[in-house]
Amino acid sequence: MxxxxxxxxxxxxxxxxxxxxxxxxxxxxxxxxxxxxxxxxxxxxxRSKDELILATLRKRDEMFRNKMMRETERRAAAPRDRLLALFDFLGDWFNEDGFSGCMFINAAAEFSAQDNPSHMVAAEHKRLVVDYIREQAQLAGARDPAALAHQINLLMEGAIVYAHVIGDRQAATRARDMAEVFVRQQLDG
Amino acid sequence: MxxxxxxxxxxxxxxxxxxxxxxxxxxxxxxxxxxxxxxxxxxxxxRSKDELILATLRKRDEMFRNKMMRETERRAAAPRDRLLALFDFLGDWFNEDGFSGCMFINAAAEFSAQDNPSHMVAAEHKRLVVDYIREQAQLAGARDPAALAHQINLLMEGAIVYAHVIGDRQAATRARDMAEVFVRQQLDG
DNA sequence: TCTCAAGTAGACAGACCTGTACACCTTGAG
DNA sequence: CTCAAGGTGTACAGGTCTGTCTACTTGAGA
Missing domain, CATH: 1.10.10.60 (Homeodomain-like)
Incomplete structure (x- = not known):
């Protein structure tokens, strides 16, 4: 073996x-x-390079989400604060040496067809990230946790693109400020 | 010749x-x-394939921004409405046959190094899009046109990723609803 | 000590890659 | 009509790609 x-x-x-x-x-x-x-x-x-690519994407998914959850929960105890701490995690990631964007966005770019196995793993990764955000939104008592999760995730994707394509160092804080508006919308008043 | x-x-x-x-x-x-x-x-x-790639990216930049401006201005006359019409343009684009995400995000994914010429053309494209949004924000009377332009563009990038990676058909309207909040923030009250 | 599975090193097939070269064709201006 | 420029078609060089294969080495358990 x-x-x-x-x-x-x-x-x-x-x-x-x-x-x-x-x-x-x-x-x-x-x-x-x-x-x-x-x-x-x-x-x-x-069996093939394609199979190796799938294996690396699955490992990356596991590693990335674990780190995201660990870092987010280390930074903030309350679910509401964690929703915003996600962007602090992003900020640190953007400033890491060798940051090259989101590996799953990159995979979707190279394997453009939606039914390509690698593209499908990328889509699944994004869904799992949204799932985690929704859990936190629910714990925080959001009126519509699913909607809030999608809003926050959309801001995260935007920040990642900004950081990688343009190289904007403020992308994470900009997105965080935007996210705050939607968090307040659902959790205050 | x-x-x-x-x-x-x-x-x-x-x-x-x-x-x-x-x-x-x-x-x-x-x-x-x-x-x-x-x-x-x-x-x-x-002279080389690389040079051809650069030429295609420059043409795409020109075509895409022209279409974006034409479609946005066709849909709405007032600059304020145009800021939101950008997302209607995106929605139509996402539903086009053969939609494969943003060519410049894809280029940045394949040519990851920030100093790669193709990556630099992609970054320049994004900056030019922001410039257009800022102009409209200024015409609309935004308090901080540059900040609003970045907010709207970040939402656009997020929507593009959502539409391409996950295949979310609602990405454009979701982002539009989010954009409305920031437009109101700067133009009302 | 013997055996056998897992590993290394590397040649190889067959396809595809970029970029160049050569022989030929077509067309419009003088 | 001539002829030069732009174009076609295709062969080719030199390299890289994935994936297979052979021959040899290593190490642990019976």
Whole structure:
């Protein structure tokens, strides 16, 4: 049975390279060289490059949402404050070294067809993020948690695009200020 | 001297293919086959594929902003209404056949480095869109036209991501409703 | 110590990539 | 009619891509 740790090495390195350089621009040869494994090992874990891409997207989804939840909950205890703390998390992310936008937006860009498996994983990721926001909105006592979650998520997506395409460093705080309006709308008065 | 109409044929076809399938995934051979020109003709107009990509992005920028302005101004006469009509334009665009997101977000995704020439054209496009919104905000009498323009544009970017990645058909109206809040904030009371 | 599974290194097939070169055709101006 | 410029079609060089294959090495358990 192939070793799980080798598999992890491959996925971790593929994640880094796909995120930095894109999916089509990153060859299998570069992945195995960086991961320090042979081509045969890679193909014993994954039937094809496409399957490896799917595996990296699933891992990224898990890692990203875990970090988002952890960081958001570390910053604020009350659900209402957490809705805004999401944007502080974004701000830190934007200023990380090697920030290259949202990997799922990038995947949707390269795999444009909605029925492409990678595109579908990206869409699922976005839905799961909205789910988390909706939970917090519900805990905070929002009148329409689903609507508020979509509003907040839409602002987050906008901020990500701003930060990556234009390189706007204020994107996160700008979006946070906007989000505050909708949070107040649903939780005050 | 190479014929300008041939050049236009090449750029038009490259635009269609790059938008639908992505930049790296579209080979020069496919472009010349679709455009009905020989390889030599393409390379007499463009020194390299990269240069062709830049030319298509510049044309897309021109076409997109012209259409955006035309459609927005057709829908509403008053600058204030135009700020919201932008989202009606987006809604129509999202429902067009072959909608594949924003070509400049896609370009930034494939050419992730901020100093990549294609990425820089994408950033410039976004800045020019903001400029137009700011003009309208100013005409409408906004207290802080630049801030309002950024708010509206951030909502537009969010809507585009929603529409493309998740395939949300309501993205444009959702964003429009959100924009109304900020327009009111600056133009009423 | 023997065995066998998992791994490495690397050649290879076959396709596709960008960009160049060569031979030929077409067309309009002098 | 001549001829030069722009164009076509296609072969080609040199490289990269994915995915398969062979031959060899390593290490742990019976």
């Amino acid at each position: 192939p070793s799980p740790s080798k598999r992890e090495q491959i996925v971790d390195e593929a994640l880094r390279l796909f995120y930095r350089h894109g999916f089509n621009a990153t060859g299998v040869d570069k992945i195995i060289a960086s991961a320090g494994v042979s081509k045969k090992t890679l193909y014993s874990h994954f | 190479p014929s300008p109409s041939k050049r236009e044929q090449i750029v038009d076809e490259a635009l269609r293919l790059f938008y639908r399938h992505g930049f790296n995934a579209t080979g020069v051979d496919k472009i010349i086959a679709s455009a009905g020109v020989s390889k030599k003709t393409l390379y007499s107009h463009f």
